[in-house]
Amino acid sequence: MSVGNPRSGRRPGRSGTREAILDAARERFAEAGFDRASIRSIATAASVDPALVHHYFGTKQELFTAALELPIDPEVVLTQVAAAPLEELGETIVRAVVTVWDSPVGTPAVAAFRSLLTNADPALARSFLLEIVLKDVRARVDSPPGTGDKRSVLAASQLAGLLVTRKLLHLEPIASMPVDELAKAVGPNIQHYLTGDIG
Structure with a gap:
């Protein structure tokens, strides 16, 4: 049985990674606003690779929607x-x-x-x-x-x-x-x- 490597940019996240990203996103969006808060700065604040942010949430707007817990995409x-x-x-x-x-x-x-x-x-x-x-x-x-x-x-x-x-x-x-x-x-x-x- 062969074990393949995870796809590029999709590193397995530790327990609580998604919540850590959301917490960091809420803080950065509140501090800097949507336009100035970058995925990289959010990833740094959450101590994760930026690719993990995209893996869990897709685009920055989708991350913002999730951070605000909106049930529908604007x-x-x-x-x-x-x-x-x-x-x-x-x-x-x-x-x-x-x-x-x-x-x-x-x-x-x-x-x-x-x-x-x-x-x-x-x-x-x-x-x-x-x-x-x-x-x-x-x-x-x-x-x-x-x-x-x-x-x-x-x-x-x-x-x-x-x-x-x-x-x-x-x-x-x-x-x-x-x-x-x-x-x-x-x-x-x-x-x-x-x-x-x-x-």
Whole structure:
């Protein structure tokens, strides 16, 4: 019987390696933000080879998602938003986000976001929001130049209120409003923040 060597970059990890990587990732992401925290620096903090980080988690965004204990990859929503014409961003964002909230992963997703906002390091929540969720939108709506940050955060505040109203407080009629109806009602407000005159 022959015993082959492990595949390159896939060294067997010691007990607790995955948890050590997650702990190091949370610390580095909180300190440096998503963009500046490198896989190498996270691996160094966890005392593992960078290849092990990729082995356990894949990409840096997948590692960030795991570190935040999110039950769904943000790309599910982000790809829909990225494909939307600029003038339809408001309704598209509402439809994509609320569809996730109302899906089978909705309950753990809402619980994860609530935990992220109340129990986790606020720097992690800010990094997730600004450097992953809003990054591409911020660039698209930066007109006039310099307003992208303000526009995207105003839009996020509207979504946060919608989350609280629909999923935490269960206020009617918003709690049971069909997704398309909700998108048509709330989407224009978000669209105004993204592309309208915000003074």
